[in-house]
Amino acid sequence: MQNKFMSELKEQLQDLPKAEQQDILYDYEEHFRSGLEEGKTEEEIAVSLGQPQAIAREVKSEFRVKEAKPVPSADSVGKAILVTVALVFFNLIFIIGPFFAIAGTLLGLFASSLALLLFPFGLLFSWHQLSGAPDWLMGVFAMLTSLGAGVLMVVGSIVLTRWFYRLTIKYLQFNVMMIKGS
Structure with missing residues (x-):
């Protein structure tokens, strides 16, 4: 379940720069690691994180807002x-x-x-x-x-x-x- 979740998330994040993609993927891998250490199953962790498409939409919009900050003129x-x-x-x-x-x-x-x-x-x-x-x-x-x-x-x-x-x-x-x- 973790591999499927991570591959869907990676596919959805293709528009972002590689460094940004790696940071986000690393964060979600950490979520899985910490959840497994707490005794949760991969399926429970994936459900609690939400849909990869929704996560990617949110991350992309935050990235665009951050990128669009006005440059002093x-x-x-x-x-x-x-x-x-x-x-x-x-x-x-x-x-x-x-x-x-x-x-x-x-x-x-x-x-x-x-x-x-x-x-x-x-x-x-x-x-x-x-x-x-x-x-x-x-x-x-x-x-x-x-x-x-x-x-x-x-x-x-x-x-x-x-x-x-x-x-x-x-x-x-x-x-x-x-x-x-x-």
């Missing part, structure tokens, strides 16, 4: 330069300001979180003033509230920062795609 380079310049101006006018505003806001959230986390320690240092006062219990509640709010703000800030990071990476990838023209 003066026109495509000119378009890339024009898109790059336009993106630079767009980014300077519309993106940089909001980017730094959001980054500053995130930094402010982290600073506020740190202040809320450190507030209970400040109260502990002045505890001697609170211990004699009738509202010392209010100080304990203030410390716990501040600590809880600080922890929640840290978690929220981390989530927002991750979201902002992912959004920034996607926007940068979009810019690269625009420049490449894809």
Whole structure:
């Protein structure tokens, strides 16, 4: 069954360059080898791989797409330069300001979180003033509230920062795609 499968596949791949044919045939021989080592029969392996004609059609289409990749020309380079310049101006006018505003806001959230986390320690240092006062219990509640709010703000800030990071990476990838023209 393996020999029949491989000979049909080889016959279907005649249009491709010899080196490409050999690579593909070698890959499918490896499939058979590894399948036999796993205890499968040649027939089971051939069925799982599919029809040689379908495999050859897919491989040929992938090869043609790869072969047809555009070669850089003066026109495509000119378009890339024009898109790059336009993106630079767009980014300077519309993106940089909001980017730094959001980054500053995130930094402010982290600073506020740190202040809320450190507030209970400040109260502990002045505890001697609170211990004699009738509202010392209010100080304990203030410390716990501040600590809880600080922890929640840290978690929220981390989530927002991750979201902002992912959004920034996607926007940068979009810019690269625009420049490449894809």
